[in-house]
Amino acid sequence: MWPWGHLAVAYLIYTGYSWRRNRRSPRALPVVALAIGSQFPDLIDKPFAWTLGLLPGGRTLTHSVFVAALLLPIAYSLARRFGWPEAGMAFAIGHASHLLSDIPPTAILDRDLSATTFLFWPILEPPQYQTPGSILAGFLRYSMGWYEWVQLGLVVVALIAWYYDGAPGLGYGRRALERITGNRGLSEPER
Numbered sequence: 001m002w003p004w005g006h007l008a009v010a011y012l013i014y015t016g017y018s019w020r021r022n023r024r025s026p027r028a029l030p031v032v033a034l035a036i037g038s039q040f041p042d043l044i045d046k047p048f049a050w051t052l053g054l055l056p057g058g059r060t061l062t063h064s065v066f067v068a069a070l071l072l073p074i075a076y077s078l079a080r081r082f083g084w085p086e087a088g089m090a091f092a093i094g095h096a097s098h099l100l101s102d103i104p105p106t107a108i109l110d111r112d113l114s115a116t117t118f119l120f121w122p123i124l125e126p127p128q129y130q131t132p133g134s135i136l137a138g139f140l141r142y143s144m145g146w147y148e149w150v151q152l153g154l155v156v157v158a159l160i161a162w163y164y165d166g167a168p169g170l171g172y173g174r175r176a177l178e179r180i181t182g183n184r185g186l187s188e189p190e191r
Contacts, residue, residue: 001101003039005151008158009101010038010094015161017093022086025165030090032169033079037094041102057126059118063099066120071095105147 001009014034018026026034041062049055061067072092079088099119107115117124144152162168177183 001098002148002151003042004155006038006042006094006098006101007035008151008154010034010097011158011162012154013097014090014093015165017089026090026168027086028168028170028172029084030086030168032172033084033087034090034094035169037075037091038098040091040095041098057118057121059102060121060126063102063118063126064121065099066123068095068099 011031011034014030015026018024018030042058044062045055045060046058049058049060055061062071072095075091075095076085076088079085079091102118104115107113115127118126
C-alpha cells in the first residue's frame, strides 16, 4: 500500500474510534501522531533496506508484530506520561493499521498467507518481491491498477471524513509553514 493509502485507512479507523469512544471528532495532536504512526514502518524499513542495504527487505523490522509488541506499549506509556494518552493510542492505531493494510488483498482472496510472513520477521523470512532499489525509483515505477484505484477511493473518503471532523491537525501544518517561511498571522486557532 502507498503512503496515502496507509494514512487514509488509519484516519478512517481512528475517526470511527474517536467518535465511538469520545463521542467527538479527533483532536489535532492525536491526528498528527496517527499520521506518523501510519507511516512509521515504511519510514524506517524502506530507507534501511532500499537505500542503505541494512535490512533484507522493505517490510521487515518495523513491520514485524514482535517489534510492534515492544514499540506500541512503550509509545503509549511515553505519551501517557506526558499527558497525551490519546496521541499514544492514535500512534498505535496508525502503526497497527499500517501492518494490516500491508497484507496483500490476494493473500485474503486466494487464502495464500505466504505473503504475510513479513509480520513475523525475523522468525520467518519476508516474502520475496521486486524491490525498486530506492524510494525514488519506487515512485517513478508507480502504476495504477485496481488496488491503487481502491486506495485512491479510500483517500477521497478519508478526506471527506477529515473535513467533516473539522480538519484536525491542519493548524499544526499551518504553524509549521509559518515558522519555515517567517510569515505570521495566517493560523486559525487549533481545535
